[in-house]
Amino acid sequence: MRSSLAKLVLLTLLGSALFSAASLAEDKSILLQSTTSTANSGLYDYILPMFTDKTGIKVHVVAVGTGQAIKNGRNGDGDVLLVHAKSAEEKFVAEGYGVERFDVMYNDFIIVGPPSDPAGIDGVKDATTALTRIAEKKAPFASRGDNSGTYKKEMHLWKDAGVDPTKASGDWYRETGSGMGTTLNAAVGMNAYTLTDRGTWISFKNKGNYKILVEGDPKLFNQYGVILVNPKKHPNVKVAEGQAFIDWILSDEGQNAIASYKLDGQQLFFPNAK
Secondary structure, three states, rough: OOOHHHHHHHHHHHHHHHHHHHHHHHHOOEEEEEEHHHOOOHHHHHHHHOOOOOOOOOEEEEEEEEHHHHHHHHHOOEEEEEEEOHHHHHHHHHOEEEEEEEEEEEEEEEEEEEHHHHHHOOOOOOOOHHHHHHHOOOOOOEEEOOOOOOHHHHHHHHOOOOOOHHHEEOOOOEEEOHHHHHHHHHHHOOOOOOOOOOOHHOOOOOOOOOOOEEEOHHHEEEEEEEEEOOOOOOOOOOOOHHHHHHHHHHHHHHHHHHHHHHEEEEEEOOOOOO
């Protein structure tokens, strides 16, 4: 009787172990640390099913600011980064947290605002000139105020303009501490200017009478890069699955998928993998 019971217990444990092993083997997925701009644009909803259909690998996206995404990658909370702050990305790799960085795609930043345009920046071709006018007029400006790639770009532009807007924090300069969509909503609600990536702007549904006022300055170029988190730092990284995603998004198929994503006839991102 005891022998039969022992065999039953052993078989049960063995079956459970085999089931767990099979489940782990079938768990082909990666965690992608990325930005609110790419997620809010709808790009991932469009291209990731193509990748999963081809490889069987599911991609779970954590959409945060670029600074937070890189921090999460440093902590080993993710397999791949797809972000947009090139100098910070290169530092991430140089410090051994990433294997290698690759250009993936680009779009641009724009300054949007109300048609009343109190700072008179409509049509200005130089972004720093536009920001200087906003500061001089003390016109409301909504900033993400986080550590995102968009915020980093904004801070560089203010620095080039010779303005420290944080001295006016809570006055004409308002930090939301939120993602791009939320900040756009806040800007519209406050009748304020803001800097946004074009992809989020195109997909944004609450534009009201807001319009693009400044665009086309080469300083507003917005490059995205992809990086595999270094398994030497974090052995839990799913190297094979993560590299499969990188290989796909850099391939002709992945690049064509990015190029084919459009809203209202407008292309949101432009592939430029080398």
